[in-house]
Amino acid sequence: xxxxxxxxxxxxxxxxxxxxxxxxxxxxxxxxxxxxxxxxxxxxxxxxxxxxxxxxxxxxxxxxxxxxxxxxxxxxxxxxxxxxxxxxxxxxxxxxxxxxxxxxxxxxxxxxxxxxxxxxxxxxxxxxxxxxxxxxxxxxxxxxxxxxxxxxxxxxxxxxxxxxx
Numbered sequence: 001x002x003x004x005x006x007x008x009x010x011x012x013x014x015x016x017x018x019x020x021x022x023x024x025x026x027x028x029x030x031x032x033x034x035x036x037x038x039x040x041x042x043x044x045x046x047x048x049x050x051x052x053x054x055x056x057x058x059x060x061x062x063x064x065x066x067x068x069x070x071x072x073x074x075x076x077x078x079x080x081x082x083x084x085x086x087x088x089x090x091x092x093x094x095x096x097x098x099x100x101x102x103x104x105x106x107x108x109x110x111x112x113x114x115x116x117x118x119x120x121x122x123x124x125x126x127x128x129x130x131x132x133x134x135x136x137x138x139x140x141x142x143x144x145x146x147x148x149x150x151x152x153x154x155x156x157x158x159x160x161x162x163x164x165x
Contacts, residue, residue, distance in 0.1 A: 014149020031158015043084030057135035085135030
């Protein structure tokens with residue numbers, strides 16, 4: 001694995017990373033989410049595109065609650081869970097310690113980016129939610145940037161690493 005980017009969250013909602021590679025891309029992230037009293041989706045976006053028609057994602061949630069969730073059904077549309085590949089969320093409107101491991105297949109000859117991964121949220125009241133997620137981004141241009149972050153709130157502190165496999 002070749003490390004492409006190593007960045008830090010510091011009271012930010014998301015981080016944008018330029019990407020000059022295709023192939024198999026691995027994303028690792030962790031941090032402390034200040035949720036601001038709302039449930040926040042942990043999402044991956046490409047090329048600053050937040051169009052819900054460009055993304056589809058589905059997660060299997062387990063832990064102190066369990067259910068399958070399509071991103072467009074996770075929360076009301078105005079929350080933005082469907083404006084990227086949603087990889088999981090905090091719960092019960094609580095702050096959370098989170099981690100993400102997500103693998104993407106990016107090929108400039110294909111019109112779709114596919115991915116799957118895992119995320120975990122240790123909530124402020126010691127409950128836990130874990131997610132297995134899958135997603136697709138439909139595009140007609142090469143991927144030149146990846147954004148990782150939340151649909152609101154802020155990551156007080158955290159790290160993001162992007163690798164080429």
